[in-house]
Amino acid sequence: MTATRSTRQRDVIARVLGEAEGPLAVVDVLERAQADLPGLGIATVYRTLKLLTEQGQIHPVTLDGETRYERAGGGHHHHFSCTGCGRVFTLHTCPVALPRGTVYPGGFIVEAHEVTLYGKCPACAASA
Structure with missing residues (x-):
C-alpha cells in the first residue's frame, strides 16, 4: 500500500x-x-x-x-520574476546574444549564462 x-x-x-x-x-x-x-x-x-x-x-x-x-529538459531558457505577485515565469526567448566560448572583456570565457528579468507580470501590470 x-x-x-x-x-x-x-x-x-x-x-x-x-x-x-x-x-x-x-x-x-x-x-x-x-x-x-x-x-x-x-x-x-x-x-x-x-x-x-x-x-x-x-x-x-x-x-x-x-x-x-x-x-527538466526545458532547453535553454531564462526567467521573469514578478515584483508584484512574486510568481516566476519561464521565458522561452534569450535576451542575451552571448554564445558559449565568447571571450568577455577582461579575458572571461563564457561557458553558460542565466538571466532573470524583474518587473510586473501581465496580470499585475493590468491592475496597477
Whole structure:
C-alpha cells in the first residue's frame, strides 16, 4: 500500500511541476499538490523533490536566494520574476546574444549564462 501511495504522490508532484508556468517554490508545490492530495505533508514534498531531482525529471533553480524547482529538459531558457505577485515565469526567448566560448572583456570565457528579468507580470501590470 505504501508503494502505491508514494507513486501517486510522486505522480501528482511531477504533474504540478510539469503544468507550472515557471519554477515553483516548495510551498507552492505543496499547495498545488494538496488540491489532489489533501493530506500531503511538506516532508513528503521535500523527499519527492529530492528523488525527482536525482532521477533527472526536475532540477533546482536558485532565484533571489530561494530554491525553486522546474521540469527538466526545458532547453535553454531564462526567467521573469514578478515584483508584484512574486510568481516566476519561464521565458522561452534569450535576451542575451552571448554564445558559449565568447571571450568577455577582461579575458572571461563564457561557458553558460542565466538571466532573470524583474518587473510586473501581465496580470499585475493590468491592475496597477
